[in-house]
Amino acid sequence: MTQRDERALRRQLERYTLRFNDAFWRFWDEQVASVLPAAPVIVDVGPGPGLFLRDLSERLPDATLHGVDANEAMVENARAIDYAGPVPSLVLANVESSPLPYDDGSVDLLTMAAVLHGFDDPFSFLREQAARVLKPDGRMLLFDWFRQPMREYVERRLIEPGEPEETRYERALEQFRVHNKYTLDDWRWVFAESGMRIEAETSEPHPFARVWLLRPE
Incomplete structure (x- = not known):
């Protein structure tokens, strides 16, 4: 592991609860959990060290969990931590330059935390990748920064x-x-242009970030 990877891993481990705090999980319970089936298929894009997938395995013991990340050190850490159920399927891939490695219409919930802002073309990812893998009643949970x-x-x-x-x-x-990079109005425009409708949103988990529950139109 390089020093840069080590620093990035340490930052994510130490800052995890600043993002996925009580306010986030309230939003989850009120807005997200209620629209999921009993045994959902969930894909976390950019799971980092795997802590969110770990928490999902505790809350949703019957879920099928997947993660895809471009950083090998993050994937290795995510594979090594303890889960309440089976270890999620974790893939090393850059989804900005290659398709999401999941079948069309196979995913109940696609999640991304502090990843999409770094993409050169968020429109294509939302319109062509996210919408493709989601089931007809699937959703996307997005946590990201705004200006x-x-x-x-x-x-x-x-x-x-x-x-x-x-x-x-x-x-x-x-x-x-x-x-x-983006104002709140920028994000809303990105979603609208990409065919995504906002079902719910909150800024309570972090003052610099927004959490959106999105659904393809």
Whole structure:
């Protein structure tokens, strides 16, 4: 594992509960769980170290869980952690440059957390990939960043865990350029242009992010 991979893995492990906190799981219980079948097929795109899949295995013991990630270190960690049920099927692949490795109309829920903002073409992924693999009544759960004032963003990043003190400011500036790509209106336009309808949304889990439950129109 490279030092860069090690730092990225450590950041995701330390910051997991900042994203998937009580507010997130309330949204899940109120808006997502109620529309899933008893034994759903769930694909997490960009599962990172696998903690979200681990939590899903505890909440949904009859679910069939899959993950696909472009980072080998993340996939290795996700395969090694403990799950309440069987280890999810984990695939090493870059879904921005290759198709999602799942059959058409086979997935009840597609999830992505802090991944789509980094794609050069989110429209094609939503319209051609996400919509293809989802069942007719399938949904997509998307957690992603939206644009913030620079001062507010950087000051919060400076107090969050997951980065050594000597590189924290540099990392905050680097992440500001990456995370502040889209406004909320931009995201809504992306969804509309990609044929995705917003069924529910919240900003409670993280002040810089939004969680959307989407459904192909």
